[in-house]
Amino acid sequence: MASEDTVKLLGFWASPFSRRVEWALKLKGVDYEYVEEDIFNKSSLLLELNPVHKKVPVLVHHQKVISESYVILEYIDETWKQSPLLLPQDPHERAKARFWARFGEEKLLLASSGAMWSLGEEKERLLKLAIEAMEKIEEEIKGKEFFGGESIGYLDVALGWISYWLPVWEEVGSIQILDPLTFPATTSWAKNFLNHPIIKDNLPPRQKMIPYFHERSKFFSSLPPGWIKI
């Protein structure tokens, strides 16, 4: 019985994608076994569980395997129906939450991390795209404490990386995207998000993140240009 209920999560300490799954599990009060994966030396377990993408996070529940963090978030919400409900109940609000989660990933995250490690003209181009994307996020959060309304929800968890990973990327890349004067609503949301009891106890150490992303930046900027798809 206990083994059937076992929830296992393969993750990587610095990954915002596996972290958001942890936030969801902890918000729901679901016990899980965390397995740290060395993504630079992928285990045979990871390759077996996620042969298509070979990436973390991977959730294993009742021996069933689920990958892709947004897919996992919805699985968590549908399987553990206790509060907090991550996704809104209203279909139109759900569609909006899914839309903005996708937007955050495809437009803001890619551009921000790209702006961190790229150089010269490419850096300028990605920085501009990131700021344009942030403008749209700012419009969405205006007048709300959380994207979910009065309490944390799916979209807060999906965009939570903005509150903690983005400032690290800004420092490593010597860029500014989340300017508090230009984006006061998002800045305020980020503070609220980080102060949430579940979130604040579940963040990777900043002093480890800075050198890690410096290393990653060096690696990415050494690659031939043009592979970033944005």
Add this chain to the structure above:
Amino acid sequence: MADEVVLLDFWPSMFGMRVRIALAEKGIKYQYKEEDLRHKSELLLKMNPVHKQIPLLIHNGKPVCESLIIVQYIDEVWNHKSPLLPSDPYQRAHARFWADFVDRKVYGVGRKLWATKGEEQEAAKKEFLEIYKTLESELGEKPYFGGETFGFVDLSFVTFYSWFYVYENFGKFSMEAEFPQIVAWVKRCMQKESIANTLPDQKKIYEFVLKLKKIFGLE
């Protein structure tokens, strides 16, 4: 109060086709508005200011964007018949994973296949064959990606069938020879009225691409 459903779309779009099939499966009456993507309508720009893209569903005045998000919305609102997603959370997760795979991999590589030349096109062809091989392997011996019945993954992928002739022509290969399971699956899907009545003729799509290549100087 009668539902007012409007779909802003572009006839060759495999993303738009997904929504058309979903609406047909559910028997929903809607108003179809063809968009000229070089002269986008006020309505499109107002209702989808972020991406300014089709397909766009407007239900009782409220916009829903992104084809797979629209399909899930349709499934949730009109939940009385023809479920598009399974009810079991794991089956749903499995369906979402593969639909996401189709979304992220299939369109891009197809486009590169007809829009590029030389080495770039060769690389695109190699990638194309790998991606379709993965899909063929996922389909396996099942009648549909969804198992016994047509589902979300089938819906997300079947619309590319209307573009197969384009891919075969520019990639210089035969879909049937390379991917017999996928072709058998497509033929099975085409027996459904909602699909057969929605997908444009492959030759029409091919002519459209020829025109597009001329316009963008990609010949």
